[in-house]
Amino acid sequence: MASLKSLKKQAQEEITKTRDLKELDTIFKKYLGKRGKITQILSKIKNLRKEKRVKVGKEANLLKNFIKQKIETRAKKMRDISASAEETGVIDITIPGKRPLFGHLHPLTQVQKKVEEIFQSLGFSVVEGPEIETEWYNFDALNIPKDHPARDAWNTLWLKDSELLLRTQTSPVQIRYMEKNNPPLRIIAPGRTFRHEATDASHEVNFYQVEGLMIDKKVSAANFRAIIQEFFQRFFSESAEASREGGGKQIKIRIRPSYFPFTEPSFEVDMSCLNCQGKGCSACSQTGWMEMMGAGMVHPNVYKAVGLNPKNWQGFAFGMGLDRLAMMKYKINDIRLFYSGDLRFLQQF
Numbered sequence: 001m002a003s004l005k006s007l008k009k010q011a012q013e014e015i016t017k018t019r020d021l022k023e024l025d026t027i028f029k030k031y032l033g034k035r036g037k038i039t040q041i042l043s044k045i046k047n048l049r050k051e052k053r054v055k056v057g058k059e060a061n062l063l064k065n066f067i068k069q070k071i072e073t074r075a076k077k078m079r080d081i082s083a084s085a086e087e088t089g090v091i092d093i094t095i096p097g098k099r100p101l102f103g104h105l106h107p108l109t110q111v112q113k114k115v116e117e118i119f120q121s122l123g124f125s126v127v128e129g130p131e132i133e134t135e136w137y138n139f140d141a142l143n144i145p146k147d148h149p150a151r152d153a154w155n156t157l158w159l160k161d162s163e164l165l166l167r168t169q170t171s172p173v174q175i176r177y178m179e180k181n182n183p184p185l186r187i188i189a190p191g192r193t194f195r196h197e198a199t200d201a202s203h204e205v206n207f208y209q210v211e212g213l214m215i216d217k218k219v220s221a222a223n224f225r226a227i228i229q230e231f232f233q234r235f236f237s238e239s240a241e242a243s244r245e246g247g248g249k250q251i252k253i254r255i256r257p258s259y260f261p262f263t264e265p266s267f268e269v270d271m272s273c274l275n276c277q278g279k280g281c282s283a284c285s286q287t288g289w290m291e292m293m294g295a296g297m298v299h300p301n302v303y304k305a306v307g308l309n310p311k312n313w314q315g316f317a318f319g320m321g322l323d324r325l326a327m328m329k330y331k332i333n334d335i336r337l338f339y340s341g342d343l344r345f346l347q348q349f
């Protein structure tokens with residue numbers, strides 16, 4: 001009975017001194033846990049004589065409830081204090097802080113910024129156009145009339161009950177810009193593009209392009225080649241300085257003849273796949289080459305569509321796959337990873 005009394009005093013003192021719920025929990029375990037002091041006393045009383053057993057049992061149970069209640073009251077007080085701190089704005093500055101989660105730019109945004117930086121340093125301005133377009137800007141003005149078979153190449157997503165569509169390419173921005181600005185001009189137009197097509201390792205339904213347009217009195221395909229080679233060199237070298245000084249390794253590109261209604265002649269530009277070093281992999285459909293862009297010399301009908309005289313001007317245009325650039329830069333073998341929203345993937349950039 002005496003030890004029960006001293007336990008009561010001891011427990012009471014210890015409870016009053018606790019500063020947080022964790023300390024309270026330790027006290028609870030010390031007295032009332034499986035191997036707690038009171039629990040042990042209660043488990044031993046069966047060995048006592050009957051009268052003593054009843055007496056001690058009663059006292060021990062009273063003490064048990066007493067401690068339980070003290071702990072509960074103390075815990076409630078602690079919770080009330082922290083709740084009122086939240087309300088009153090009084091903050092306990094000694095509580096360790098929560099580490100904030102840092103986000104960062106999506107790899108495609110990082111690539112877009114890098115592309116803009118390089119072209120700006122080559123004298124190009126960055127412009128934008130709408131993602132929802134009219135048939136005129138996406139097709140007709142680009143010399144692709146309604147029944148032209150080349151329209152099939154752009155698997156178009158049309159908006160329900162309207163004449164509008166999701167742009168299949170960034171080329172309409174060329175038209176919009178030339179309507180408002182006279183040559184000489186040098187622009188790039190990065191942005192989102194949409195096509196209703198089956199996805200695979202290098203094709204998405206929603207992807208990004210960077211349009212380029214340079215028009216002046218005398219601009220040739222050789223100028224296009226030089227600018228594009230310089231761009232690739234800078235983009236894939238560790239830093240622009242390294243490549244200017246010849247420090248970056250030579251990026252292999254090849255230009256193939258192609259067909260686009262809005263350019264004549266037209267080309268396609270491939271680069272040696274950096275994912276497999278040209279050996280062939282899933283990203284480049286085992287060819288060792290990745291198709292990076294369509295390009296060509298601006299077609300006379302495009303000048304006419306924006307009210308310019310084709311006899312006075314020369315220029316090139318290109319439309320480059322931004323996702324493909326990112327795939328090559330970071331050695332990513334599947335374009336769909338960019339849109340997966342998987343943090344394990346995104347956190348690597």
Ligand code: FA5
Binds near residue numbers: 207291324
């Ligand atoms: C065009 O879209 C033309 N507008 C490019 C152009 C502009 C030609 C100016 C001449 C003058 P194309 O459909 O080939 O062309 O697409 C251009 C690039 O976009 C491709 O080389 C490829 O890198 C990328 N691309 C095309 N379709 C997809 C897709 N579904 N997913 C990811 N990238 C794609």
